[in-house]
Amino acid sequence: MSKRIEAKFKINRRLGVNLWGRSKSPLNKGHENPPGQHGQRRKKPSDFGTQLMAKQKLKGYYGNIGEKQFRKLYDEAVRRRGDTSENLIELLERRLDAVVYRMKFAPTPFAARQIVNHGHVRVNGKKVNIASYQIKDNDIVSVREKSRDMALILEAAQSGERDIPEYLNVDHKEMKGTFVRAPKLADVPYPVQMEPNLVIEFYSR
Known part of the structure; x- marks a missing residue:
């Protein structure tokens, strides 16, 4: 298995979702434990944890965009008129x-x-x-x-x-x-639920 494929599966396992809906993902076989020897016990995440997870999912989906570049997209989405979370999705899809x-x-x-x-x-x-x-x-x-x-x-x-x-x-x-x-969030065929509104909340804390 190539390093790139391994890296993608790591992202899937860390986030606990089959991010790209691929048939070869280990999550399809029920391997849902997060990375670590026995996986960690899942606690109910805090608001911050939920927002962070939403950000990691969106960043990861687009090929694990770097934080600096992702932050620039957020700043541009805020600067534009209209719904900031819809603007962010549009910028990612463009x-x-x-x-x-x-x-x-x-x-x-x-x-x-x-x-x-x-x-x-x-x-x-x-x-x-x-x-x-x-x-x-x-x-x-x-x-x-x-x-x-x-x-x-x-x-x-x-x-x-x-x-x-x-x-x-x-x-x-x-x-x-x-x-x-330009697509709206509802037009984009994500295999998992994306919550750009939580990403906006994360950055505007």
Whole structure:
């Protein structure tokens, strides 16, 4: 098992949820003890603990975004008009690596980040290798022509493990898709319940 897969399973076990809804997660086999020799006994979490867990779930889901970068997204969500928790979800879903994952050009958010970093992705025909790059409405995201027969990308495109959400239009024959509109929390196909409102509470303490 690769270190990356092991790391993902560690995140799943630590949070006690199958974060990406993957069929291979150990949590599907009933391994629900947190890491540690015998797992720790679960106590009722405090408000702070609940908020922290909500933050770790959201950060972890998007490929374990670093704290500094995640905090910047929160600050931008606060600065914008409207519901801050909805703004935060929109900013996360506009990340290029998140869009690559949603379009099924990568099997996981971790793989999506790697594909972007290694220069396999184009935005409106131009190479963009910054995973946190913010995609705008009607931007076209495509896989570089020379990269379209990569096994990782082909397997992700053909996987029946997840569906493409309605705020994206994707053509897997051409290996490209359009970011149609900003999603709301209810539009995003999270396999587990996300509570961005608790993340906002965590940062505004």
